[in-house]
Amino acid sequence: MKFGLALVAALAAGLVLAPSGASAQQKIKMGVSIPAATHGWAGGLNWHAQQAEKKLEKQYPNLDVVIVTARDVGRQANDIEDLVSVRNIDALVILPFESAPMTDPVRAVKQAGKFVTVVDRGLTDPSIQDLYVAGNNPEMGQVSGRFIKERLGGKGDIVVLRGIPTVIDNQRVDGFMKEIEGTQIKVLGMQYANWNRDDGFKVMQDFLARFPKIDAVWAQDDDIALGVIEAVKQAKREKEMFILGGAGMKDMIKRVMDKDTLVPADVLYPPSMIAEAMEITAKHLVEKAPIKKEYIIEATLVTPENAAKYYYPDSPF
Numbered sequence: 001m002k003f004g005l006a007l008v009a010a011l012a013a014g015l016v017l018a019p020s021g022a023s024a025q026q027k028i029k030m031g032v033s034i035p036a037a038t039h040g041w042a043g044g045l046n047w048h049a050q051q052a053e054k055k056l057e058k059q060y061p062n063l064d065v066v067i068v069t070a071r072d073v074g075r076q077a078n079d080i081e082d083l084v085s086v087r088n089i090d091a092l093v094i095l096p097f098e099s100a101p102m103t104d105p106v107r108a109v110k111q112a113g114k115f116v117t118v119v120d121r122g123l124t125d126p127s128i129q130d131l132y133v134a135g136n137n138p139e140m141g142q143v144s145g146r147f148i149k150e151r152l153g154g155k156g157d158i159v160v161l162r163g164i165p166t167v168i169d170n171q172r173v174d175g176f177m178k179e180i181e182g183t184q185i186k187v188l189g190m191q192y193a194n195w196n197r198d199d200g201f202k203v204m205q206d207f208l209a210r211f212p213k214i215d216a217v218w219a220q221d222d223d224i225a226l227g228v229i230e231a232v233k234q235a236k237r238e239k240e241m242f243i244l245g246g247a248g249m250k251d252m253i254k255r256v257m258d259k260d261t262l263v264p265a266d267v268l269y270p271p272s273m274i275a276e277a278m279e280i281t282a283k284h285l286v287e288k289a290p291i292k293k294e295y296i297i298e299a300t301l302v303t304p305e306n307a308a309k310y311y312y313p314d315s316p317f
Helices: 003-012 021-025 040-059 073-085 099-111 137-152 167-180 197-210 222-234 250-257 273-287
Strands: 028-035 063-070 091-094 115-119 131-135 155-162 184-192 216-218 242-244 294-297
Touching (some): 073 099, 091 099, 099 115, 137 167, 137 184, 137 216, 155 167, 155 197, 184 197, 222 242
Parallel strands (some): 028 091, 155 184, 155 216
């Protein structure tokens, strides 16, 4: 399901646009705060944000979109303070670097009277946000757990590589663990790999050294999965296990298409959600369009049978 289609359906159901004459004259500023392109998914996120900026400023001449990127929590907190005090934004679209540390800085933005859209990594206090746009993280964990459970026949030894300490990571892991509950699947180890290829490699090396038998790896994220693949191949244990990542990276989708036994499937979590969040926010600000409080995209299991539908070779991710 695409957000654009969801929005069109919502409008058709009665959320009719209500353009305002005043809004057509007034300059509106939308700040967008996202993590820097430190890994593949974030690179795709940045690309989609930039494309949305061009599209929206062309569509709405009175809209000024300001994108800032941060490599850590401290920088992101400073960025959004500047967006409010210096750039005087009317709305903030933010994908928090981490959930807990960014909750109070975003709360300050809300208290300043700004419209707040939170994307992907939720805040620890969701009452702060006016709009939330994300993939279905509990479902992503459930879909991943169901695939591993069925492929292993309900029994086996696995390892889990988490992302970073965020609400969405907790949701994914909780969904996964609930799905394999009651089976004979044993989680040998679970460790954060920061949605990063190098960290995925290091964590998997540790798992490989500690556990002589691993039947499957839930890497959760395609960047992590690439590091896991490299570690497994270096250890020459690729015939022993399979790896399930997530997000829909074109390299991973291609592996699924080619029926790579090491990567039999993937689970979608598209970085284009930032563009959808920006578009919905802009439509609300400029056209005064009523919106839902939450837009969630479903987690689709990608297999050799449907992989071609999700393969975009020209995409940056």
